[in-house]
Amino acid sequence: MSDAHDPASTSTPADDEFEPVDVFGEAEEMDLRPGADNCYKCTSCDTSCPVAEVDDxxxxxxxxxxxxxxxxRKEDEGVDDSIMSCSNCMRCDNACPSSVPLSQMHNTARGEYVDEQMDKLSREYIRNRILSNYGLLARLGSKVPRLTNFAxxxxxxxxxxxxxxxxxxxxEFPAFAEQxxxxxxxxxxxxxxxSEEKRVAYFHGDYSNFNTPEVAKAMVRVFESFGYEIIVPEQRCSGTPMFANGMLDDARRAAKFNVRTFSDLVDDGYDIICTCTSCSMALRQEYPELFDFExxxxxxxxxxxxxxxxxxxxxxxxxVAESDVEYPDLAYHAPCHARNQGLDRQAVELFRDLDGVEVEDVGESCSGISGTYGWKEEKYDTSMKIGEEMFEHMEHASGSDGMTECPTCAMQMEHGTGYEIHHPMQLLEKALV
Structure with missing residues (x-):
């Protein structure tokens, strides 16, 4: 944290700051027994699960x-293959009244299943490995974006x-940007x-780099308008799609690179900014729960x-209240990973005083795509069933455009309604810059 920003002197929109659950202690190997023992089978997590709601x-x-x-612990049992049907929305973490680290358990169980039980020559493994490492293919595809998009x-x-x-x-495969x-x-x-006092390091992630650079550019212009010095260091994928597919070795390599890079910048007085709530979720929660890099x-x-x-x-x-901007009315969807960080109402609260724009929250439902989940042939129908409630709410909203902080939620919103989807940073850019 930079010296210029003392959190004790400011207030945060979230009621409670997130703190990762420490269930490993000093043990060298992962042991989730303390977390498991805190579960008293109330089933709050099950009733909050969007997959369980549509898949009996x-x-x-x-x-x-x-x-x-x-x-x-009791028997020599393998991990049940149903672990691969978890979408990693992480809603169960919020639902649990006794702070059982559910998503941490799911991530480690999924990693164990992939490492020890999944056939490495199977179509599922190869497909999941490709989807998990989207950034590697994106680097190639973005070199000839028009040809790649056409193909x-x-x-x-x-x-x-x-x-x-x-x-x-x-x-529709997401188009690569021309630049x-x-x-x-x-x-x-x-x-x-x-600036010596206002300095941020931008974690843009793969999608904002290769597919929606307009979101990243908007972030730069808005933050510079407030006097921030921005640095954009070398980085790798946050690891979110890797966690969701049980590719923990890949996630560990990416996380180690990112932690090494960004921790040095934190030491130099930079705070870290993300425009994707899944990226901020990975750095804030999944890294400290799964890894112990310096x-x-x-x-x-x-x-x-x-x-x-x-x-x-x-x-x-x-x-924002002083701005006057022409923008279409917007149907806003809060991503699951925004909800986990206490950010589900921030866009609605921020833009409700903006003259000429109506932002309507379309409810608490999950969009259903959950990153790579909705791209899998066998999960597509499930993802669309989960998203039905959101689609219906969007279609009844006054606007015919949408807004969300998550790029894959934006894909699902557009896919299910045909609406054009915007990021809050794009609206801020138009209002303030």
Whole structure:
């Protein structure tokens, strides 16, 4: 945390600051027994699970977490394959009244299942490995974006992906931008503002770099308008899709690189900003719960979602209230990973005083796509059933455009309604810059 920003002197939009559950103690190996023993089978997690709500065959978070760990302690049992049907929405964490680290249990169980029980030559493993490491393929595809976009839009490509890899043909592959964000950043010469007191390091993630650089550019312009010096260090995927697919070795490598890079910047007085709530969730919660690299705790404590950060340290509400901007009415969806960080109402609260724009919350339902989950052929129908409530609420909202902080939620919103979807940073850019 930079000296200029003392959290004790400010108020945060969230009621309670998130603190990762420490269930490992000093043990060298992961032992989730203390967390499992805290579960008293109230089933709050099961009733909050969007997958269990639409899939009667899915046993739910309670079985995937505490019950499975209890079974493994008593008998020589493998991990049940239903763990791969968990979407990693992490809603169960919020639902549990006794702070059982459910998503942590699911992540470790999924990793064990993939390492020890999944056939490494199977279509499912190969497909999941490809989806988990999207950034590697994106680096290649973004070098010739027009050709890649054309090839991925062909029906024959979609059918090949579905039949051979198990990637659904029902979705449109996200288009690569003509210019990546990092290329734009280098071309403009980096930061345009210098400050010894207001300094942030931007964790943009793969999607904002390769597919939606307009979101990253909006973040840069908005933060610079408040006088922030921005640095954009080398980085790797946050690891969220890797956690969701049980690729913990891949996630560990990415996390170690990111922690090493960003912890050095934290030491130099930078705070870390994300424009994707799944990225901020990974750095804040999943890293400290699953890894113990030097600097992990410091990175977690210094990571913020972009709108959240400005609401804490600037009079963002006042600046927005004074603005007059023409923008379509918006149906807002709060991503599950925003809810886990206490950020589910921030966009509605922020923009409700903006003249000329109506922002309507479309409810508490999950969008259903959950990152790579809704891209799998066998999960597509489930993802769409989960999203039905959100689609219906969007269609009854006054606006015909949508807004969310999560890029894959944006895909699902557009896929299910045809609406154009915006990021809050884009609306802030238009209102303030």
């Amino acid at each position: 065959d899915f046993p739910g978070p309670k079985f995937q977490g505490p019950e499975q760990w209890r079974l493994k 991925m839009s062909l029906g024959v490509t979609k059918k090949f992906n579905e039949k051979v890899l198990g990637i659904t043909s029902e979705r 990546t964000f990092r290329s734009w950043w280098d071309e403009r010469g980096g930061a345009k503002v210098e 600097g992990t705790a410091e990175v977690a404590a210094s990571t913020y979602e972009a709108v959240e950060y400005l609401r804490i340290y600037e009079d963002l509400q006042g600046a």
